[in-house]
Amino acid sequence: MTLAAPRVSPERARPLIETHPLRHPDQRDRPSMGRRAWWLLVLNALIPGSAQILAGNRRLGRFGLGATLAGWAVLIVLAGLALFARGAVIWLVTGPLSWLMLTLVQVVLLGCAVLWTVLTVDALRLVRLVKLPAITRWTAPIASLLVLALLAAGAVVASNAAASGRGALSDIFAGGGLSVAPSDGYYNILLLGADSGDGRDSMRFDSISVASINADTGAVTITGIPRELPHPPFSEGSPMLAEYPEGFRSHADSTCGWEAWMNQVRNAAEVCRPDRGSGLYPDAAAHGSAPGIEATKDAAEGVLGIEIPYYVFLDMNGFADLVDALGGVEIDVAERLPKGGPPPGSGAHDVDSWAIGWIEPGRQRMNGDTAQWYARSRYTTSDYDRMKRQRQLQEAILAQFTPENVLTRFSAVADAGAELASTDLPRGKLPEFFDLMMKAKEQPVTRIELTPENGIAEKTPDYELIRKMVRDALHPPVEETPAG
Template identity: 25%
Template sequence: MKKVVKILAVIFLGIILSVGIGAYIFYKNIHVPAVQEENPIASLNNPEKKEEDLSSKNVLVVGSDENNLSDTLFIANYNPKNKTISILSIPRDTYYPRPGYNSPGDKKINAAFTEDGIEGTKKAVENLLGINIDHYIIIDYEGFKKVIDTIGGVEVDIPFDMKYDDNSANPPLHINLKKGRQVLDGEKAIQFVRYRHGYIDGDLGRIKAQHQFLEALFKKLTQPSTLPKLPSLAIAVSKHIKTDLTATEIAKYAYQFVKDKPSSIKSFTLPGEPDYKDGVSYFFADNTKIPEVVAEFLGDKTTFSFDPSEIEKNKAIKVEVLNGTNIPGLASKCAETLRKQGFDVVRIGNVVGTTFSTSHVYARTDEEKAKKVANALSIICVEKDITPDSSVDVTVILGKDKSK
């Protein structure tokens, strides 16, 4: 099975943001939007613009191979105000059904990139987490290997012997690493982050190992001895990633990144657990825990919407939640998720006489209100059922897809 590098591309952004010269070289080579903008180096040299528009941004990072396949999804957040870097990993097998896609593989979130491109992936992640994605980065693992080799390798502690061969992969995958602390070059680093067998908790164990690698890589990149290598590093990376970040944005964050020198990276993983559905292995996200994890990831004390004014607006939306399965407590669980986000849940009940395999949200008074509720619960199906004398704005019918 084809794999791509996980959790690491955020550091590429950090590299690019590290020095103005590196950013300028990057600008000359990377695939960026063709827009008219100011010279990025001039932006750095203008004191009045150094602090301009440096707000916290959510950057979606997607790992992709030469066949446009991806199992890498995470969000990186660099907050210049708080001087923090955070990453939130989304397991590749996360259950995320989309209308019109009915095969088992299509119901995994990583399929959104292959079939719907970066825009489809952004939409899926925004719906899942309830946050806005400001920018994206798409990277292949050849670029990753070049970065590791350029900085002279990264030291990590390999928890156990790792050996695996897959000649059917494209390119073929051969992993042979020994237990213990050692410096990994680009090729061995690829093996380490791609290895997924032997972890007690499966893919979550691999994500934890990659977080460890990321911390080690970050420390290496912030060492003074690495700084002279950054321009050549920017050139190497630029040929292997695509992004909608402009050169001016890169340069502005470059200045702030060097100035702040963030000392650590906070790592988070989408809450949930692996399980099977119709004989297929998935990772089922826990929607009741997502708001808390995302809030911590963003360094925000508010709940799901991260905007007190949005929570206040949600109080005006009346919702009824109905259990369309035979699973006890499902409606109450989802109702609590909605209440945490401010929605006025006026009724919890059961659908009598039939069961639903897929969850639905019905707009009784206003479609936009229904979409907000659907996003809060990561439900794809939104339908109009406008009833002028309805006592609720939105009706939610929970299907078996919400049983995990």
């Protein structure tokens, strides 16, 4: 006799079927499906890949979770390096492997944005939107897509920042001079400012100064050289010394002449020569420089009595962009200054007829346009006053180069820097110089102005006195303690 199997109702059989609240939910229970949807979407946002492991394609989930954990590990390592080994981070970003590292960062961040998009779309598929309560059916995907937009946008912005940094490093440090050791404990850098552009073949440097950076402490001394400093001498070994053994001289010529001033050395060394200065400085272009700049270096060395291996040229046409990229600069304005300049041949006396605006006295945060006019304005003050304002701006910009400010505005700063600056600083020196710049921010800047009020005659400067001023500032005499 065969016994019939007992009949079991579907309701009693349901527990025998494999059930899991996330992987095999009861789709007829809409409140439960709503709670499940929020769990999966929150997990997807916090730990990408976890939603797929719990309720979807486990292979995709393992890949996403692995990428997430790897990303967290890299961030933890970088945070540790930034706190305890900042030099290593600087070396990675600016050193010999910086191009490779920044390219890798860019690719990885774009990959993260794509992966987050894939995982989020898949998570929305897993929650089965048609089975959700009406409110959750709309709010869950909107919230999920907003989180995705924030994460993906952040990754794209960071990727663009890496690309901007790589491009700026390549543009600014395209050449690069020879790497040299500090001279008497200092790195001396010639700082040049001018308006470049089409038609400026006879461009003269409007701002000339030398930054001397202590190689141990980062302390900065900036020496301002008047652009109309007459008959500057050239340093020993300079090709220009053979041309002008008694100091720089003027040259009257209807086609291409110059005054015997510091800012016109470039004309004599480069602009007005048939070979454009290649005979004087044949290696200049290969090292990221130019004959006119090298000749100006040699003149600055002769004037100050120090070795100047590097230069940084700032194009004032891009100066405003850098100031804006840094969020402006804090300046204490001593006197009212006009913006703009008089039409050619009209004279500068009736200021109100041509001024396009005014910079009022008092402490203020300047945007790029105002800062640019603050550095340029010269029709109601002297060149010496303008030199002081330019040095003031240099210090204010240095103060804005905090790690936080640069990181939050990295793309804008990098793009502005690429348009603004050119230099022959070796790229391999960047980690060392960046570290020195951070040290410099903690100390006051020493300024030396070669002006009449400091005892330097305008027409007949005493170059021995100038060299002594610089020497005493960089290496202060040690007072001997009286015996007993």
